[in-house]
Amino acid sequence: MMTKDQYIESLRKLNLNLYMFGKKVENPVDDPVIRPSLNSFAATYELAEDPQYQDLMTATSHISGKKINRFTHMHQSTDDLIKKVKMQRLLGQKTAACFQRCVGMDAMNAVFSSTYEIDEACGTKYHENFLKFLTRVQDEDLAVDGAMTDVKGDRSLAPSKQADPDLFLHVVERTADGVYVTGAKAHQTGFVNSHEVLVMPTISMREGDEDYAISFAVPTDSKGITLIYGRQSCDTRKIEEYNDIDVGNKVYGGHEVLVIFDRVFVPNDRIFLNGEVKFAGMIVERFAGYHRQSYGGCKVGVGDVLIGATALAGDMAGSSKASHVKDKLIEMTHLNETLYCCGIACSSQGTKTKAGNYLIDLLLANVCKQNVTRFPYEIARLAQDLAGGLMVTQPSEADYRNPELKPYIEKYLKGVASVPTEDRMRLLRLIENMTMGTAAVGYLPESMHGAGSPQAQRIMIARQSNLEMKKELAKKIARIK
Amino acid sequence: MMTKDQYIESLRKLNLNLYMFGKKVENPVDDPVIRPSLNSFAATYELAEDPQYQDLMTATSHISGKKINRFTHMHQSTDDLIKKVKMQRLLGQKTAACFQRCVGMDAMNAVFSSTYEIDEACGTKYHENFLKFLTRVQDEDLAVDGAMTDVKGDRSLAPSKQADPDLFLHVVERTADGVYVTGAKAHQTGFVNSHEVLVMPTISMREGDEDYAISFAVPTDSKGITLIYGRQSCDTRKIEEYNDIDVGNKVYGGHEVLVIFDRVFVPNDRIFLNGEVKFAGMIVERFAGYHRQSYGGCKVGVGDVLIGATALAGDMAGSSKASHVKDKLIEMTHLNETLYCCGIACSSQGTKTKAGNYLIDLLLANVCKQNVTRFPYEIARLAQDLAGGLMVTQPSEADYRNPELKPYIEKYLKGVASVPTEDRMRLLRLIENMTMGTAAVGYLPESMHGAGSPQAQRIMIARQSNLEMKKELAKKIARIK
């Protein structure tokens, strides 16, 4: 396994074609806007080095028998699925941000089992291709981005009916050695911190969509890939003169990029689906299922930090003994742990795939994610309630550093006498960061849309809910023939 | 194990001192008001006979190694805890009512581990006493009621401060052979269908409360026990001339009784706690924990029936294709499965006690029950939405049986032409039963108060939430020393 430092060094060797704020980014690794997201990703390496977290952070490869980072592991049991969730909660607690590596883990587990079943049905060799790729990922402890979401254009039209055929990524040329693809994947979390990208189709497909039914892996700095960094609320606070307090979370963060594929070449042995339209849906459903499980871990960990910060805000303001404050903290905890229950339950009820890795219970994983589209918003609302208005009216760090203003700020932003005013300012900025700033991007809209928007889960819940069986139960009780 | 029929026969031998509607009930087994609750209880025997449910309904005794009904089992693993929840969901689906046997199961598992630890701390012999009792229960497949809730009088006063000392059950006389107890246990589910009652204290206690810190088991027809049957919404529909349609659920039901102990004698070998005040809380917490888990199974099963009934109501009215109808069914399913997630999760995260049986995760079990105090109400609300107003304005069965009125009713209560009007009437009565009638008692207020009212769970969530650890997480991210 790579150490954190080795991982960071390895990123320096990538030759990404990345743009941000209208300019080419020559050195993403040391860029102050990007670096926090790298730090979060790097935490997946760092904690794997830490003896106390071995059980959660590492696993034994079912291919090589070697110890590997759990993020590259094919889950071998429901216990593995549960440990995945716990690992994610741990990382959420440590980073208070999106650590990005789940997407690749979830994509790999989905493609692993799907390719096995595609081969079985179609006589293809995708699983062999994938195993080769996976072996390298495990052995070299690579960071992999899983890329599913196409930009989609007009939502009321199918891929092939769009005004521009590239609005869904597709094969534009086929050669003996491989294929060329064009299109774009949106909202790519962690791409800049990844060595490889594992591309998947974004929706179920039918006959006629063959060119869109494509899955493959290529290096993130492949020729033809252009990245445009997504801007986040409050992103430039990281490059202000005083960038210690107001950033809220100085060390960790997350990012999304728009990934443009402009005739990117994919060699044959890196292809995992190529025109078998009826299996596109399987990959989508499995990846989405795994990723909806993931949110029952990572967001819970982030929620733990927000709950802690909110409790601390009460301590600092002298309000923590008020019954309504205690009750709201209980409610935040209750909601957060309900999410965790969903993450654990869909893992506990997982089942073995034909390929041998474990799949979560799809119904419960969708239920998990559906709750994630609701409860973090309510937790954030309660955090803003208990934090008080100062969270959004506090003077800037630059004011605080001004010797003329500092005494005023020290004096008038003081809460409980024993707590340094600066600590209170730091804390309120953290709550701002998590509910409105850069981390809010990950904690709120990403909770909404990541792994699929709410309606996508509702469709899956409907599909998995077995209403007919329930109608039979009711008929029996009502004695209706 | 007893068969269903043997079980019913065994109840005939009990000599209960039971009152209902102001009269002594000489034959509870065949009483039409009580019988549905017996049928639900009996289903725990019946399904255990059914080969297809062996895995869920039975277990292997860790004492005798014999196959036993799971309701008498000491959980030997987290897998056992999960199977418990699944068994409860199954029974909820089959009865659409409260099948009552969980209370004893949960009480026995709580007292089993607690007596072990009390003995360890105090040098007592309660665990030995309990094992003897348990062995008989397992061998004879007895039905056991777990009795915790005292009537409590003035909630602002401690047991010993009440105007009447009997408002909490307590020892009123001690002899060489045992103790005499007086007091009352309220809301006793399934008592009338049980052979034995396992009594536990109802709250944590302190020095001075020794007489109240008492746990024991006695036969349900012990001298000095008087039972008064609790009346339920719509209970007398079961004894109307036409009692087929309007009852909603003709076969199954539940019941609660007020159990009065008037100098009931408890022999020494049936005592499991006797004055060790500081362990009263342990029994309470563990029993409540197990029982809060239970609701993540049984109410989910009942919810399945209600969801099925609601979906069927849409089919019968011709409205099931409307998008809002489909969406509300999804929401009902989503809420119901969220409860199930909580039941599964607190089981999956269970841990071994010193005595060897498994205890659920207390935080998650309390989270489970807290959701049960909310979601069934919303599921019921949505059921009433989709069922339509006819559910509460429908003519009585007697009207339907009147030959003059029947043609009118057949004609005007017809929904989709192919569905018999009578079927629609039956179905709407089932939904009424589950949301306002006898079964609503179990599905709604019992979901609210059973295993402790909402505030009890909030106190436990606060106690288990580890806020200090979360504050540390936040401090670390905000870089506060």
Add this chain to the structure above:
Amino acid sequence: MMTKDQYIESLRKLNLNLYMFGKKVENPVDDPVIRPSLNSFAATYELAEDPQYQDLMTATSHISGKKINRFTHMHQSTDDLIKKVKMQRLLGQKTAACFQRCVGMDAMNAVFSSTYEIDEACGTKYHENFLKFLTRVQDEDLAVDGAMTDVKGDRSLAPSKQADPDLFLHVVERTADGVYVTGAKAHQTGFVNSHEVLVMPTISMREGDEDYAISFAVPTDSKGITLIYGRQSCDTRKIEEYNDIDVGNKVYGGHEVLVIFDRVFVPNDRIFLNGEVKFAGMIVERFAGYHRQSYGGCKVGVGDVLIGATALAGDMAGSSKASHVKDKLIEMTHLNETLYCCGIACSSQGTKTKAGNYLIDLLLANVCKQNVTRFPYEIARLAQDLAGGLMVTQPSEADYRNPELKPYIEKYLKGVASVPTEDRMRLLRLIENMTMGTAAVGYLPESMHGAGSPQAQRIMIARQSNLEMKKELAKKIARIK
């Protein structure tokens, strides 16, 4: 105006063809099951006699200039609309039930303004007909039922496409003197206590539906009308031997009946719409609008009683000082007053119709009713939370009257020492009545479906929401051309 006693006597003269529990009801006025609903209706007469309520309960007829009961008044100002809501809240507070007379008031106000506009457009004489009818209603202070809801059969089919043409009420024969109608109106609130019924179409109509576009008024005991009394949860408690405590609300109640029209003759001067299909929707929309406003009054009054009862339950149990109890009472109040705000607001923003009476703001009235489909359920849930489980496990009144059991019940159901146990029992039965029993029919499912089910309001909200204007606002701010 009639006195309460005159009103009751007037009902004795009706010759209703009414069935209940399969039998003809010869004397509805003194029937113990029906009487409470009559008492509620009679309260609209009784309070109008009371000097302290003159301002709310009476108005000045814009026709005769005489003092009339406000329930027969055509609203002459927004102040009248507001007083209507306050009158309804008052009656809800006094009866804790549905007092039924609003339906006719709302129907009359809707038909008054609609007939004026129909005549204007079509040259008909409906408004004249209606004025004649109204004058008599005001002069004689008659009780009028407004009948809109058809049984509807298969919801996916239009009136004329139903397997049975009678599933929507329609004209089956036309003569020189009038028309014959056949069909049924469901869920008719207060019909049994009314002198006249004002029939309206139930949905918007198109060409081809002419026979269904019919509105008229006839006496409730007209030849051809058959009534079947809808059964309610716990209805027969009123005819038990002991029917004092367990009924919860001994004096007041509500009812719904299924009203069957079998070739009922309507003379020409009682017809208010007859084939003008495009005006059916106007009547529906206006009646529904007024009636959705009504719920912002009556249910708030009922809610006041439930909040009071819940607060009292806390006092009686000694729990009213607990912060969570206080907080839940605040929440109940908050929700209840939010409903009231909606009732007041749609009244305050009312506008004058062409005919001269005032119409509520349709958007806000629909918003009002939409909230009524939600908040009473949450208020009831909180009431059940604070009432405690005893509400559904309490012994019957017959038990309490048994001299052997009474001492036990007195002793063990005692809460705070100073409160008689019987009072506590009465109170808990009231909460049961309002959340699960006869009054729950009015407070919950009727809040859901009365004046239209939730989806009906959502359609109206969509129609009234002026999204295009809001899009323009957004475009302007975003500087989009």
Add this chain to the structure above:
Amino acid sequence: MMTKDQYIESLRKLNLNLYMFGKKVENPVDDPVIRPSLNSFAATYELAEDPQYQDLMTATSHISGKKINRFTHMHQSTDDLIKKVKMQRLLGQKTAACFQRCVGMDAMNAVFSSTYEIDEACGTKYHENFLKFLTRVQDEDLAVDGAMTDVKGDRSLAPSKQADPDLFLHVVERTADGVYVTGAKAHQTGFVNSHEVLVMPTISMREGDEDYAISFAVPTDSKGITLIYGRQSCDTRKIEEYNDIDVGNKVYGGHEVLVIFDRVFVPNDRIFLNGEVKFAGMIVERFAGYHRQSYGGCKVGVGDVLIGATALAGDMAGSSKASHVKDKLIEMTHLNETLYCCGIACSSQGTKTKAGNYLIDLLLANVCKQNVTRFPYEIARLAQDLAGGLMVTQPSEADYRNPELKPYIEKYLKGVASVPTEDRMRLLRLIENMTMGTAAVGYLPESMHGAGSPQAQRIMIARQSNLEMKKELAKKIARIK
């Protein structure tokens, strides 16, 4: 009345001691960070010039009989109170931001009636002082900030028990001509755009708190006042090189400042309360009441823009025909109009004070604000749902202006083919602005805390809820003596 331009010019004459980002701001009027908030404030002048808004934006002074801006008006009727709410909704629609002038209006109406009653009780001359101040405000059409919220220090301690006596603003010296005050007012909305500040106490007070019971008005640029500008999420986007798209709302905004009073002199004739401790609470309650009403107008207007923007996002993405999209827009509208209902209702039910102006219904105004602490959060959540993830992952405007990247962005961020990509980008930035950016400060945390945090409303609701009357209602129905 001043024109918009005159107003802006008048601000240039102020000599504010204002700091932002650690530096003195010499010219706030033209500062690009501050200017949007000035533009919002100026809209209150601009719309008052517009003939079509005369009825809402202007009123007739009850002092001078002259036409004045409604923001300086003492409400003379409930109709005035309603127009106030409508004026606020209008301004919210036009600015999608906080236009700040309500605080002064609400403060003036509260102090107007309170001083009258204080004088009556204490023989003081505060009302005369206030009338003189008010006359000038009306005649010169001045902008007035209302300053209530002290920084408060340790929330568990009273003003006089704080470690630092200045944590609540208080009199530090008394002279024959006036008093000197020291302290700070936090979260001051619109202070920078105001000519005068009207200071009020922040809580109820008792004997011993005399120095803290102080109310007065002074010019905003008085000697001894220092301002520190509060920083908002995304504030510096306004000073980026490309500041057209990413700001979301280029023209309008809001601000809060920390206002420090360091021995500020207040002449006697500008004092409105000075030591009459028992009247501090009256001013607080009335100001809070008026301001809680205000939120039922302004936030509804802002909500209108957000609903429009969200609907437009659906149009642009081609998803607006999906039933779940339509349903969520209905829900947003429903919630928004419920807030409006509350704003209208508490106005409609207002009553005349002794001084002659109208006060809102306090219970309903508190209910209004309590809903405002909830619904905007849910509206924002639904907006983020329908907007899609692109709202937070979209490239920056600088990327879009880069000629190399622009074609990619044009191509891949295209939704419906007919809509320019740039328009879609603008719109998504507006939604970001309103739910996470500068405007979110006003729409979310300010909705939470402005005019008092949620718990403050709950205390008032409890105090106004008349539980005892409701208990009597319940007792009567349950026939309890």
